Amino acid sequence: MVMMILRKVRLLSVLIAFTCVVGYGEAQSRGFLVDCGSNSSTKVDGRIWVGDLAPNNNITLSSPGITAMTSTLEGNSIFSEIYKSARVFPDKLNYTFEGINRGSYIVRFHFCPFPIDSYNVNESSFTVFANGLRVMQDFDVPGEIAHKNLIFQSSSINSTAFSLVKEFVLPVSSGKLIVEFIPRKGSFGFVNAIEIVPVMEQLFREPVTRAGGNDVDLNLDGRGIETMYRLNVGGSKINPGQDPDLYRTWETDSSYMVIANAGVEIKNSSNITYASANDSSVAPLLVYEAARTMSNTEVLEKRFNMSWKFEVDPDFDYLVRLHFCELVFDKPNQRIFRIYINNETVAGNFDIYEHAGGKNRAIYQDYFDHVSSKDNVLWIQLGPDTAVGASGTDALLNGLEIFKLSKNGNLAHLMRFDSSGHSVNDSKMRIIWISISASVGTILLLTILVMFIVCFLKKTRGKPDKSKNGPPGWRPLFLHVNNSTANAKRMGGSLNLNTLVASTMGRKFSLAEIRAATKNFDDGLAIGVGGFGRVYKGELEDGTLIAIKRANPQSEQGLAEFETEIVMLSRLRHRHLVSLIGFCDEHSEMILVYEYMANGTLRSHLFGSDLPPLTWKQRLEACIGAARGLHYLHTGSERGIIHRDVKTTNILLDENFVAKMSDFGLSKTGPSVDYTHVSTAVKGSFGYLDPEYFRRQQLTEKSDVYSFGVVLFEVICARAVINPSLPKDQINLAEWALRWQRERSLENIIDPNLKGNYCPESLEKFGEIAEKCIADEGKNRPTMGEVLWHLEYVLQLHEAWSRKSNLEDSFSSSQALDNDEGTAMENQTLQGSCSHSGAAEDV
Known part of the structure; x- marks a missing residue:
């Protein structure tokens, strides 16, 4: 009896082992579904994803890298569960997948950036090889996602992407697939999931018809393919x-x-x-x-x-x-x-x-x-x-x-070009490198000669070279001074540099004054941050409040924007533009000092804070102030200036709620008389960006008008311009509000804080202006001058309505008061009659 039981147990063990082998074989025929940064299994969309550190998964990592986890993700994806973990690699990392049969496989890399301790995902950059084939080079995940979102924004599609999948079809001739992740020097990389799916049937056939020619064989079985x-x-x-x-x-x-x-x-x-x-x-x-x-x-x-x-x-x-x-x-x-x-x-x-x-x-x-x-x-x-x-x-x-x-x-996209824009092969590249080397040598020689002359002149004048104390990238402030003024002063005789700088940049502050005003750049006084660095609230010795923008010299993008702001602010003075008070350029610092705007950004008074909501009149006045500032930018000089980053966070309010435009780091001088636009790379803020500017890369003043139209809808609805947590048709404010406006039903989506406290006719006209501003083509949009005129008319409508309402309320109150007085007199008369009557009875 015991022997029979033992035989059955052995038979059962063999069956279990056989079942496991069959199951493993089936799993391999389905490929690999890898949840990177995890050591457990997760079921997603009916499939089991195995952690890259799970035991017996036939996956080998050359190094553990770093495991990153998050509990929440932006957006909504069917892969959200596996996107909550990631494998981060500051150094080279290899994934080796064993037991793969020969044939073609679809390989997908899933990327979903989320905040990672000690790492800024916006700065990640890495290269990927698969069995020696380079599939990605210096890959920038957030940049690719942002570009995808811009494509959506420029069309009628209302969608925002938060993740990215890169798909390849790769031939595998051995029993394994090796994927190499190589971060760029000084950077890092990450991956959320890897998917390897075998192609059971022939996916590509040859020959293939060539455009404008005959059929050709492309050797598709032996080439890597990217979808x-x-x-x-x-x-x-x-x-x-x-x-x-x-x-x-x-x-x-x-x-x-x-x-x-x-x-x-x-x-x-x-x-x-x-x-x-x-x-x-x-x-x-x-x-x-x-x-x-x-x-x-x-x-x-x-x-x-x-x-x-x-x-x-x-x-x-x-x-x-x-x-x-x-x-x-x-x-x-x-x-x-x-x-x-x-x-x-x-x-x-x-x-x-x-x-x-x-x-x-x-x-x-x-x-x-x-x-x-x-x-x-x-x-x-x-x-x-x-x-x-x-x-x-x-x-x-x-x-x-x-x-x-x-x-x-x-x-991967690795292109090299000669001076005419054509691709260059390796033999030509060597010739070009020789030419470049010779050119560089000549430039270096000339540079040394110029430096010698400059040093000699400084020595003879007894002036030390202070520029050596500054970090690389800074330009002396006098390079930003208006050239015509400088030439005029030179023609008149001696040149006082500090006087010249102060004439355009305002007062020159010492670093000690700046440190005292900000309590040595106390983090508690920080009121803003950007690519350039931080903005601090400060107080001078006389009690004047100021805003101090302290640039970060390590930020190349911030440097470019900072220099643009210097150039623009040296030319701009207007009541509805934030004023520049002065600067500081001591001890490798580059600091600009502005007037302090006590009530912060317009956006902070619309939503996202505990500040009291603005009235309809205050909102109209803020829009009018911003429009006046933009109108001045567009018309105040010969070619005008295009702001290029109009949004509610760049509209600031002073202690009297007067609106002023700020942040001119992306601004561009407008086109000359002979041109209609400025051809430039697309820059701006997602949700406010002009779709025509994105499609054509042609910047005009009407690009600011489009962004301002989005601001107008934001003022009405008091919500973010892009909100992925909302239903799909409501994510993009401009598209959502425009649909209601075209139905003339804007009152259905107005900020609840405004209901009953605005002139309906003024809201109607306000919506019409916003609709015209965000027309798809710039030629169909009004100028900022026209927008300003219509907004002032809207304010007049509201004020007339308010006066009428106040008069009606006063009249109603007066009538009520008269009625109350009449009632009181009647009551007194009645009470007197009653008292006389009572006295007679007493008698």
Whole structure:
């Protein structure tokens, strides 16, 4: 009996062991789902993610790095649970995944920045290799996320991203995959999750049709591939759980359309099937159940296209995959169109029904194009074929994918250019480096000669070289002085530097005075912080309150903004611009001293603090003051000045609640007479940024007008311009408020503190101004002068309403008082009668 029990136990052990081996084999066939920075397992979207330090996970780390955790995350993602941990690496870190079979794998890196002790995620930068293939170079996660948000903001999509996924298709020829993370010197890197999914069926086929040419073999099985874009055209977003074969995310296409209304969305609930049974893993059927077709196909001149525009890396090969399924027509030759990639025809007389062999049958077509070193845009266009009749001019697209192909073992964007902007090969690069070295040598020689002359002159004049005491990057203040004034003084004779600086920069403070005013830069007196450094509240010996901006010389961005502010403030004087009182440039310090604005920022009086809410009149006066300041900037000089960072935190209020514009670190001089705009890199604050400026990188005064329009809506609604915690259609204030304004129902979203205390007509006119300010095209927006005029009219309406209401209240009070007096007299008479009557009875 005992022996029988032992045999059964042994048999059971063998079965358990066999089951574990089978389960392990199945797990390996599914790849790896890694929760970085964790030692436990988490179930997300129906899949088990294993911690990178969990036992027996077939994952080896070359070093432990640093584990980072957070309890809360911004935004809402299906991966939020695994995004709450991260592996941080200040030094090189390798992940080795064992037991991987030969074949192709989809590798995804998940990034979701959150605050990490002792590390600023905004300063992270790192390079990533996968089995020797460089897939990312000096990668900046927050920068990529911010750029993605700008793309959303410039379109009609109301979305804000807080995380990022980088996806690659990689060939694995050995039994393991090694991923190397290498932080840039002096920086660090992090990763939240790694996903490795095997591609069971052939995902790419050859040959591929080349744009404007013949079919070509691209050796796709031996090249690394990066997924740049994957879109469900005409449909809603598809999450990984809805694509069970490869767990892909399919975004919507609206934000990439050049003209949003060029295509309309259609859907078909009929059963969709694959034209080829081998295509089941190419895309889920959900992609083919929705599509976008051309609008207004009945017009006489059919020369319009549906166009999508994508930013890509220059000097790489790209594979463009288009997904089609005819959802309407049940016969051939009823929908015929052309397909263009970067203005090259890749398919003419394209008939989906004919290619697929019927209606509701899913197919895809792959096309290849090379983007030159001078370009960074890929255009996809579908349009009518003029050779066919009127009944066949429509076009249709269900899905779109763009893949970047590796080049010489590299997928990262590493470009070098010669003086004409063309890419340079290694042999030419050596020649250029020799030329550069010779040029540098010449420059150094000239620099030494100039320095010798300067030192000699200083020595002969008996003036020490004080510039050596300053940190690298600082410029002496006299370089910012108005040149015409300096020249005039030189022509008149001797030049007093301190007098010249003070004439434009105000009083020169000693560092001792600044330290005394701020109690040696006491943290308790800090009232603001930015890329330049901190702002402190200070008090001079005579009791005058001041604001002291102390620059951080280690911040390159802060230095540039600080210098811009110096240049701008030396030219600007206006009641509604914060005034510069003076400066201090002793002992390697660069400090500017401003008038103190007792009531802080306009935003602090709208929401997010315990300060009493502003009345409607106070809000109007604040907007008028800011508008006057901006109007002066735009018109007060020959070319004008564009502020470029208009927002409620840059509108300050003094002790009398007079509004003044501040922070001119991003300001730019306006275009000259012969130009309509200034071409410059996009800068500003997310939520306030002009979408036209972002799209074209062309800055105008109307960019400030757009930002000011957002401020006007913020003043009405008293909420943040971007709030990810709200429902999707309310996240972006400008878009949300604009919808209510167009319905003339702005009173439904007004700050509750204002209800019943404003003139309805003034609110109506105020909303109309805000609506005009945030018009999509700058030419349709008013000037700041026009905005100012209308705001003053709105204030007049409100004051007239207030006077009328006060008169009515006074009249009502007077009537009530008269009635009360009359009642009192009647009561006295009645009481007298009663008392006489009582006396008679007593008698």
